[in-house]
Amino acid sequence: MANKMNWKPLNLSNVEKENLPEILVVYGTGFPKELGAHANFITHSEIIKFNSGKNVLQNNTRIACRATLRWLLSVYTGISPKSNQIIVNCFGKPCIPDFGVFFNVSHTNSSFLIGISVSGRIGTDIEQLNGDENIHEISSIAFTDNEKISFVDEAGFLKTWTHKEALLKAAGLGLTNDLHNFDAVNFTTKWGLKAYSFKCRNKETATVVLRTKSELENLYFI
Secondary structure, three states, X not given: OEOOOEEEEOOHHHOOHHHOOOEEEEEEOOOOHHHOOHHHOOOHHHHHHHOOOOOHHHHHHHHHHHHHHHHHHHHHHOOOHHHOOOEEOOOOOEEOOOOOOEEEEEEOOOOEEEEEEOXXXXXXXXXXOOOOOOHHHHHHHHOOHHHHHHOOOHXXXXXXXXXXXXXXXXXXXXXXXXXXXXXXXXXHHHXXXXXXXXXXXXXXXXXXXXXXXXXXXXXXXX
């Protein structure tokens, strides 16, 4: 699992298709000023959906994430942000059919991570503990015996957890009741995928799992 990558700023107003990488991983903490009003980029039903939660900060983060995602997808597909048809599979994984563009998103209350690839499947997960979690209790339910041995502190727990969740999302699956038998490292190798874990700019832990022949070298922030 590689974890040494470079962070680079991404100016959304200057994004053009010929300049986009084969794999794009973008981290954000708010609505990008370059995009102006979010209503220009996301649908009315999405605004209603993402404003439905009781946590206003999380609602705003989800709106910022979807607007940024739609803008980036429009550059990859050549279709206006609102016109890209994002559908959800039976496991709740969003996708755009027929374009060969794979994507996945994850967010905390105040930050989000977007992964886009034209190489194949991609899954992302970003997490930050709030201090109330019992990581040993969670690991006893969700980790394999090997995974339990591999972590000794919160950093190790988050690295294992984000890897497991990102892998399931890359595979197009949801969280299962059989997580304690699902070894993330073994299945990443078995399915021919690569996993990259890293610390984000506000100290969150994230993992990206994807199918690619090249290496993920750069991460972008907005």
